[in-house]
Amino acid sequence: MSGSQRYIVMRVSEAHQLKDGSHQKASDPDFGKTVKDLPRSVLLLLKNPTFIFLCLAGATEATLIAGMSTFGPKFLESQFSLSASEAATFFGYLVVPAGGGGTFLGGFLVNKFKLRCSGIIKLCLLCTMFSLLAIFVFFIHCPNMPMAGVTQMYDGSALPGGHLNLTGACNAQCGCLQETYSPVCGTDDIMYYSPCHAGCKRVSENLRNGKKVYHECSCVDKNLLPGSGKAEAGKCTSSCVKKPLLLCFMFVVILFTFLSSIPALTATLRCVSDRQRSFALGIQWIVVRTLGGIPGPIAFGSMIDKSCLLWQDQCGEQGSCYIYQNSAMSRYTLVAGLVYKVLGTTFFIVACLLYKPPPAESAPGSSDASENGTSDLQEHKPSLPAEEDI
Known part of the structure; x- marks a missing residue:
């Protein structure tokens, strides 16, 4: 876009600083224009611990999202004795406002409070800890009919x-x-x-x-x-009296899980140099899909299948599960959720501790600057291109 290069130069960098100074190679205008720079770009990302642990945290959250989206309706169907269509509709009523609202709210908070990279990672950590506490609701279960x-x-x-x-x-x-x-x-x-x-x-x-x-x-x-x-x-x-409480806390778990998604994405883009952003995002999604989206349903499915009471018999071979033991299903769901939430919390903590901002971030007056470079834009306002050019 017209004027974008001047905007990038004026913006305060928040890229993680490597001890050997190799991150400065990415600031070269010619870096990344040839295939020869691909191995070096991968190496720079692998040497960035903040980026690596944000990718791992995203993979654990993706595992939980993929597992719950696949087996969430099955959980409601078993706990509340619903038909498959009723359970899927009910789960949709939970996911659409909680997931959509959480995604929107996460981006709004980052923009509202003009959070820097370290502040965004702390917000992700806070959201993960809230959902970790809420996931203990799976101690509650409804009795089998x-x-x-x-x-x-x-x-x-x-x-x-x-x-x-x-x-x-x-x-x-x-x-x-x-x-x-x-x-x-x-x-x-x-x-x-x-x-x-x-x-x-x-x-x-x-x-x-x-x-x-x-x-x-x-x-x-x-x-x-x-x-x-x-x-x-x-x-x-089913006339389970625990139904409202269970649904309320499931809503909280989904809300805070999605609330950290946009801030985590923003932190990923900020902790790497400008010329590596697109490449870093591609690498992150490979990690998220490979370690999270694919094994998520498999891990949750194997855990939940342990609580099956009645299996389908297809010509002497085991098919799908008809009836689950609700208490065991809640217990195994709790174990799987806790494992991934604890891992996600740990990864966000390590990413926050290892993040090393550039010296400019600690300079006076730079703490209030956002990604839009508010303070810099005010100081250099006359040199900026017209609004319609941007």
């Missing part, structure tokens, strides 16, 4: 852990197939694997909500209500 043959016997007695028995005296003659998973909720507030496993013989449609209603279900306790022995398609509704 009782399911016949999975969490309890058909006669209401407890089912030993790790055992699965979907066949009882009430459905032994039905010849039910385990491949057909279609949960129904009986009038006794117990879920059944399918209408067949509930021993149902007739079906009709509920005119109010359009759901199928099954009648003459031999496995449903008829002693609770006169004329019972019915079941409705879908899972039983």
Whole structure:
């Protein structure tokens, strides 16, 4: 852009200062114009500890974001006994305002308080610590809705852990197939694997909500209500009193995780020289995607799968998980979240401690200067090009 070179020269540099002074090579006007400068540029970035640890911190945050975005709906579906579509919609209501608002607020805070590079890293550290504290909410969990043959016997007695028995005296003659998973909720507030496993013989449609209603279900306790022995398609509704608290703290975790994203990006651009900014951003995203975005869902998936109670059976092979144990799912999610949040906090602390600003940053009157070079622009205002030229 017209006048950009003069603007870059006048702006106060915040690039990390290397002890051997090799960072000054990047200030050469001819640096980076040929492929021969590529190895030297990579070496300069590798010798920049602030850049390296900001990349690692971004990778840990990306791991958490990728894992939660993939398995967040599954977590809500299991905890609150929702359908897959309801859980995905519910999770969207959390992520859109929390993620979008956090991203906007992060950039606003950097601009509002005119933070320097060290101040931006401290802001990222503060956000990570807040989300680290909020993630302890996963100690809270909602109890599983009782399911016949999975969490309890058909006669209401407890089912030993790790055992699965979907066949009882009430459905032994039905010849039910385990491949057909279609949960129904009986009038006794117990879920059944399918209408067949509930021993149902007739079906009709509920005119109010359009759901199928099954009648003459031999496995449903008829002693609770006169004329019972019915079941409705879908899972039983959970009445978990901890639901508002869990959702509130999940909102806080998502908000502060995204709030640090723009400040971390800004700190990355500022801790390297102007001529290395584009290249540094490319290297950072390679690190973030390789160490964060790709292994994130894999790590969270392997942790959450440990809490599965009922697996899909596809021709003798294990498929996806139908039912999770909520307490174990919360515990494993907490462990995975804590590991990555602690790592992210550590990386931001190290980046803050190792950052060495240029001498100009500590000069009198330069602490109030922002990336826009406010103080410098005021001193050299007559020499700046016209606003329309910029």
